[in-house]
Amino acid sequence: MTEEAAVRIKDMLEKDEILSSGHRMCAGCAAPTIVKLMGMALRGPTVVCEATGCLEVATTIYPYTAWKIPWIHVAFENASAVASGVVEAYKVMHQKGRFEHEHVDVIAIGGDGGTFDIGFGSLSGMLERGHDVVYMVYDNGAYQNTGIQRSGATLPGQETTTSWAGKVSPGKEQRKKPIAEIVAAHKIPYVATVSPYHRRDFIQKFRKALEVEGPAFIHAISPCPRGWRSETGKSMELAKLAVETGIHPLYEVFDGEEYKMSGPSKRIKELTPIEDYMKPQGQFRHLFKDPQWEGFREQIQTWIKEDWELLKKKCGVE
Amino acid sequence: MSEKFDEIPMAGNIIKPGNATEYKTGGWRSERPVHIPETCLWIKNGTCGICWIYCPDMAIKLIEKDGKYEFEYDYDYCKGCGICYNECPTDSIKMEKE
Structure with missing residues (x-):
């Protein structure tokens, strides 16, 4: 329980990695980087519970596992329920004297499908019961693992295999679910949004999430070169642009009430136009090719600007 | 992994953590990153390390030995995504065709 979070490069190098090489995530996927940064924030014995998703499937193809810490996977919809069970089990084992450690950190990880849509019921239940779990969602904007189907996290205008773009439709027409705010409405102690590009911010926030008593929620953006049809080397650049364009603003929410904007977002004077974010991605190509979607x-x-202004108001930032 | 049926652990459990390292993903690569030590900040004074932080395949080794800094690619696992090449602040990495 005494291990410090590693923020400086020298400390990071000394910290044990929690994910090994040889996993079969696509080239350029940001999710392993997110897990690596998560590992930098750990403070002692940790258990990871994972919902089905790219990260779960590709890191644990039998007979291999890339995880170096205890890891459990059950089903798509119940990562948070399993995490609750793990917390309770350790509590009982400790009471009965069968387990020496005072405390075990439990982390639940889900993709955006497993969090925004399928696992939302169990997530909400876990938040309501107040189990001491950190739930992290790595949001790549669709069900990338099963073949790029739209999810609640898909951005408007994004083309997926269940929201095709063409003459009739500009891709997904609806807005993205504001998951961080929905979760914050449960009045849990800590909610934060992070981007792997802003690594210091990421590690510090994750450490805060581990340290609070009760549930905490982290929303990380995770560029997916395969589904976003972007260049593999541009992943971190897109993670940065997502913050700069206001598509994924970085902020924290304490106890569901107190909003606080984080440094990288606070320093933005004016939002970068979303075109900069969309142009490197093939999934938004139709919005530029077909003149009828210019209005969309x-x-x-406009939607993003509205959300940004509202967030600024909530955070008390001018 | 080429064990016989009676050598596989009970219930097919995976006993060794992180045994994915036995599976080499280097063959996925179509472009190979090559390091240029002259301008690299890690070699110079042991700072930066951005490539190591962002590498999704943990294929970069930053080694500190007797006050000297060394840099090494693990081409067994590098998938050639080019994140290190794009993010290097001093352009000390170039991509070459395999």
């Missing part, structure tokens, strides 16, 4: 593109920009 402006509509997306």
Whole structure:
């Protein structure tokens, strides 16, 4: 329980990695980087519970596992329920004297499908019961693992295999679920949004999430070159642009009430136009090719600006 | 993994953590990152390390030995995504065709 979070590069190098090489995530996927940064924030014995998703499937293809810490997977919809069970089990084992450690950190990880849609019921239940779990969602904007189907986290205008773009439709027409705010509405102690590009911010927030008593929630953006049809080397750049364009603003929410904008977002004077974020991605190509969707593109920009202004108001930032 | 049926652990459990290292993903690569030590900040004074932080395959080894800094690619696992090449602040990494 005494291990410090590693923020400086020298400390990071000394910290044990929790994910090994040889996992079969796609080239350029940001999720292993997210797990690596998560490992930098750990403070002692940790258990990871995972919902089905790219990360679960590709890191544990039998007979291999890339995880170096205890890891459990059950089903798509119940990562948070399993995490609750793990917390209770350790509590009982400790009471009966069968387990020496005072405390075990339990982390639940889900993709955006397993969090925004399928696992939402069990997530909400866990938050309501107040189990001491950190839930992290790595949000790549669709069910990338099963073949890029739209999810609640898909951005408007994004083309997926269940929201095709063409003459009739500009891709997904609806807005993205504001998951961090929905979770914050449960009045849990800590909610934060992070981006792997801003690594210091990421590690510090994750450490805060581990340290609070009760449930905490982390929303990380995770660029997916395969599904976003972007270049594999551009993943971190897109993670940065997502913050700069206001698509994924970085903020924290304490006890569901107190909003606080984080440094990287606070320093933004004016939002970068979303075109900069969309152009490197093939999934938004139709918005530029077909002149009839120009209006829709402006509509997306307006939505994002509205959300940004509202967030600024909540955080008390001018 | 080429064990016979009676050598596989009971219930097919995976006993060794992180045994994915036995599976080499280097063959996925179509472009190979090559390090240029002259301008690299890690070699110079042991700072930066951005490539190591962002590498999703843990294929970069930053080694500190007797006050000297060394840099090494693990081409057994590097998938050639090019994140290190894109993010290097001093352009000390170049991509070459395999």
